[in-house]
Amino acid sequence: MVLSGLQGLHVDKLILRGVLGVPGSSVNLISIFQVLESGADMKVAADRLDIFKDGQPVLTAPQRAGVWSLRAEPARALAAKVTPELWHRRFGHLGYDNLAKLSERDMIKGISVTPAEFKEAAAVPCEPCIKAKQHKLPHPPSNSDTRAPLELLHMDVCGPIQVPSLGGSVYLATFLDDYSKLSIVRPLHSKAEVAAEVMAVIELLENQSGSKVLVARTDNGTEYVNKALSEYFARKGILHQTTVRYTPEQNGAAERLNRTLMEKVPAMLEDSGLPKELWAEAAVTASYIRNRSPVAGRAHTPWELFYEVKPDASNMRVFGARAYVLVPKELRRKLDSHSDSGRFVGYDTSSKGYRIYLDSGRISVASDVIFVEEGKVMAPAHEIMGSDDEAEEEHAPEHGDELGGADDGGEAGDAEDAGAGAGAHPDDDTGADAEDSAVVHGPDPGAQGASSRYPRRVREQAKEFWKVPPHAMVAIAEPATMEEALQSSQAAEWTQAMDEEMESLRANNTWTLERAPGIVTPIPVKWVCKIKKDANGSIERYKARLVAKGFRQREGVDYDEVFAPVSKHATLRALLAIVASRDMQLHHLDIKTAFLNGELEEDVWVEQPAGYQEGEPGMACHLNRALYGLRQAPRAWHLKLKEELAAMGFTTCDADAALFVRKGDKGNTYLLIYVDDILIASDTEREVESVKAAIKQVFDARDLGEASFFLGMIIERDRANRSIKLTQARMTANIVDKYGLSDAKPRSLPLDPALRLMQGEGERLDASTAESYAQLVGSLLYLSVCTRPDIAQAVGALSKFMASPTTIHWQAALGIVRYLAGTAQYALNFGGGDSTLEGYCDADYAGDLDTRRSTTGYVFILNGGAISWCSKRQPTVAASTSEAEYIAAAQAVKEALWLRHLLKDFAESVGAIKIHADNQSALKLMRNPVLSMRSKHIDVVYHFARERVARKEVKFVYAKTENMLADMLTKPVARAKLIYCCNGIGVS
Numbered sequence: 001m002v003l004s005g006l007q008g009l010h011v012d013k014l015i016l017r018g019v020l021g022v023p024g025s026s027v028n029l030i031s032i033f034q035v036l037e038s039g040a041d042m043k044v045a046a047d048r049l050d051i052f053k054d055g056q057p058v059l060t061a062p063q064r065a066g067v068w069s070l071r072a073e074p075a076r077a078l079a080a081k082v083t084p085e086l087w088h089r090r091f092g093h094l095g096y097d098n099l100a101k102l103s104e105r106d107m108i109k110g111i112s113v114t115p116a117e118f119k120e121a122a123a124v125p126c127e128p129c130i131k132a133k134q135h136k137l138p139h140p141p142s143n144s145d146t147r148a149p150l151e152l153l154h155m156d157v158c159g160p161i162q163v164p165s166l167g168g169s170v171y172l173a174t175f176l177d178d179y180s181k182l183s184i185v186r187p188l189h190s191k192a193e194v195a196a197e198v199m200a201v202i203e204l205l206e207n208q209s210g211s212k213v214l215v216a217r218t219d220n221g222t223e224y225v226n227k228a229l230s231e232y233f234a235r236k237g238i239l240h241q242t243t244v245r246y247t248p249e250q251n252g253a254a255e256r257l258n259r260t261l262m263e264k265v266p267a268m269l270e271d272s273g274l275p276k277e278l279w280a281e282a283a284v285t286a287s288y289i290r291n292r293s294p295v296a297g298r299a300h301t302p303w304e305l306f307y308e309v310k311p312d313a314s315n316m317r318v319f320g321a322r323a324y325v326l327v328p329k330e331l332r333r334k335l336d337s338h339s340d341s342g343r344f345v346g347y348d349t350s351s352k353g354y355r356i357y358l359d360s361g362r363i364s365v366a367s368d369v370i371f372v373e374e375g376k377v378m379a380p381a382h383e384i385m386g387s388d389d390e391a392e393e394e395h396a397p398e399h400g401d402e403l404g405g406a407d408d409g410g411e412a413g414d415a416e417d418a419g420a421g422a423g424a425h426p427d428d429d430t431g432a433d434a435e436d437s438a439v440v441h442g443p444d445p446g447a448q449g450a451s452s453r454y455p456r457r458v459r460e461q462a463k464e465f466w467k468v469p470p471h472a473m474v475a476i477a478e479p480a481t482m483e484e485a486l487q488s489s490q491a492a493e494w495t496q497a498m499d500e501e502m503e504s505l506r507a508n509n510t511w512t513l514e515r516a517p518g519i520v521t522p523i524p525v526k527w528v529c530k531i532k533k534d535a536n537g538s539i540e541r542y543k544a545r546l547v548a549k550g551f552r553q554r555e556g557v558d559y560d561e562v563f564a565p566v567s568k569h570a571t572l573r574a575l576l577a578i579v580a581s582r583d584m585q586l587h588h589l590d591i592k593t594a595f596l597n598g599e600l601e602e603d604v605w606v607e608q609p610a611g612y613q614e615g616e617p618g619m620a621c622h623l624n625r626a627l628y629g630l631r632q633a634p635r636a637w638h639l640k641l642k643e644e645l646a647a648m649g650f651t652t653c654d655a656d657a658a659l660f661v662r663k664g665d666k667g668n669t670y671l672l673i674y675v676d677d678i679l680i681a682s683d684t685e686r687e688v689e690s691v692k693a694a695i696k697q698v699f700d701a702r703d704l705g706e707a708s709f710f711l712g713m714i715i716e717r718d719r720a721n722r723s724i725k726l727t728q729a730r731m732t733a734n735i736v737d738k739y740g741l742s743d744a745k746p747r748s749l750p751l752d753p754a755l756r757l758m759q760g761e762g763e764r765l766d767a768s769t770a771e772s773y774a775q776l777v778g779s780l781l782y783l784s785v786c787t788r789p790d791i792a793q794a795v796g797a798l799s800k801f802m803a804s805p806t807t808i809h810w811q812a813a814l815g816i817v818r819y820l821a822g823t824a825q826y827a828l829n830f831g832g833g834d835s836t837l838e839g840y841c842d843a844d845y846a847g848d849l850d851t852r853r854s855t856t857g858y859v860f861i862l863n864g865g866a867i868s869w870c871s872k873r874q875p876t877v878a879a880s881t882s883e884a885e886y887i888a889a890a891q892a893v894k895e896a897l898w899l900r901h902l903l904k905d906f907a908e909s910v911g912a913i914k915i916h917a918d919n920q921s922a923l924k925l926m927r928n929p930v931l932s933m934r935s936k937h938i939d940v941v942y943h944f945a946r947e948r949v950a951r952k953e954v955k956f957v958y959a960k961t962e963n964m965l966a967d968m969l970t971k972p973v974a975r976a977k978l979i980y981c982c983n984g985i986g987v988s
Contacts, residue, residue, distance in 0.1 A: 093267040096122035101294040110314030152178035156254035165280035180305035187280040194223035200486025272320020285346040326368035482527040497544035511621035522605040522620040548629035564634035567658035570868040577863040580724040588704040594676035598626030598636025655902035723831025746822025750794035751972040762806035792871040829986040833864020841892035843884040844970035854884035857969025858892040865986030871969040885922035893945040916959035
């Protein structure tokens, strides 16, 4: 074991002297004797160690697996400095003279090397610089007298590049603010994307700076001289200057920027040894570096001139440096590596993380990273391994491990601010080829420690393993704003989607452009961007929706009634069971811009949409029809649809207001409505086509053919066997992938029957992980109410802890995901079963350990599959098992009566619905009005079930406990019982 020498160690309010750095050690150890020598006192308890100084409590070290754990911060003053050569490489081979300026003029924070040291290092030649920059001749400087940001914006396109980037880009759009020299670059697949990028960058810079672009200077290429940009510049009041043909020096600033970037890119690729396909990542990183570097004729960096904030270089790393991305403990098995290795290729300001080119060939954006910057890293290094026990028990320094100690991998680093001290500005380049990215989230940035004098591993703020949200985002994220959409690599697709939405708005005569009266405040609008996918998960189309900010509306003034029905999931499942049994036709229609068809009764004004303003200032949109986001829009659409369907002969069903029926001599036709999605079920294809044609005459609709994908559920039919499968296999797989558990060992049960979940058990999650917990439980909840009754009880149990989840609840939620990993292909099956509806109901007496309330579980089966189920905590505390079962039976009867009405709407013959129960006392109470000391207190509301039994609308029969199919809905059950229940209700 090698000792690195004496250092100092701060432990909150204690300073321990003579601390030895041991790079090979997997843990940081503190001598109790040294703590006492520092003048502190100790008090040992069963679960913790308390440390006092001068009679006052200073520290508490909780006991974990026989070890007391402290949070410590190494003394920064004793950390070794970074070399000039390393800063030269971190800044993308910026000249040493410019690096000296950064230090000498205090233009940037975080650099500890002196100007003299930079100048001395300039004497040593840099091979990548020589290879990349030799024989380059400078362009003459552009004359400029701009005095503020955005007075003049230079633009140019560089390319085509012979080697396509990792994301398929072959061009580079460059933007340069003449005053500050701030640069932005955007990789492009083709020049057709230039116009959208220009609009996006201008909107972004104007929003970030508060200034307006006055002049845009470009060459005469058609990518800049076209109708779209001409109209945009005219609308914005921007003067568009173009160069004379064959005289690019008139836009010399843009040419010089291209030269600077194209010198840095090969130098960075040469130094790193990375493939040329990463040129776009290198170019974006080079622009990031340039914005934090000195420029000729300016006393400050471009970043500071534009944002008036001094940048911070302490987060900068060498392009191509070996990087190790933490894999959270929950996402790995016992002997798995603690890290995924890769190479650093840039900064991602939108997520405050580093862009890592993983050895698997994928780009990941991560904040929990260890870097190895020394030397020219060419080949993959060994992955970091360690003990799972150490990873769980060790609590490393809060602001970075300056001792360069344990490679335990169990510590999660805080996200670094890729904006270098101004990360809130998303103006800087957010990374190239974003379509190939995946994000591993970390928490907010913390203070950054100095580097170690041991192999250059930079460890960010450490924290307990359970505080790392273990999820990854999809490769193409849905932008939250119009600005994000227009600056993304899919800007062209989003622009087209917005144009299509505007065409729909105009075609529907949605508004009249008028000057708003003085007493009217138009409601703001925004763009909502969504990626529509098909049943296979492939991108079907990009959809942009103009949405009013309805929360600004006032009840009684801007709207009155707002209710609009949507179909129940039980109605959908009942429809599928009947379609399978009768072998009916089942087709799907999608109404385009459905809400725009709704007619408004109120007088409503909205602002003009961003990017599409017309007319004079003060003009607003006086709505003729409903707009998405308005409180009354869903109701207006439903009333319009109901009116048109009534004209076609359809009537609303009693059981579900979103189910319509048209009766005919040759059978009935059913329409199931969920907002703008319509399922059409009929006995003949001719009738289906007739309904489609009638609807298309009134509304603009897409014919999706035979139903195969509805509300995220895949519908698979076997017409020969008259069966239907309803599955969410794709969504299930996405959840498993999102939480990194695809390769984890699947669990055989959603919840361990021995696990008893309670409030406050375990350590409370921090805000970030608690949010991840809520997101995960929400995703699981949707699965449980649509197609997966086998996880309904487990999800219901975890949903009780949304307000204050703990590590135990988080682990239990991940356990459900591991169960789903092994059952992702489970489906709800209809066909080959009894066409008579029957149910099962059960209760788990006092199963909630916090409230001692019981849990009701019931399930109703039609044609072999479950169409309705429930796992729910009872509203009151039951005094006995019989009472709990009686309450559960009453709740099951309510559902049975509704299903009875629904089946009548489907023209099914319904007698007394048979419900199975396994408690004899409850059954006796159901059949006879017996009063006893144990039953006389039961609320009269539950006795209505007895009345329905007397009316012969329902019939209760006894079932043995081992045959009770609702058992899995009341409590965690053993594997054999779970399989039995699933098979009995059609889940397999």
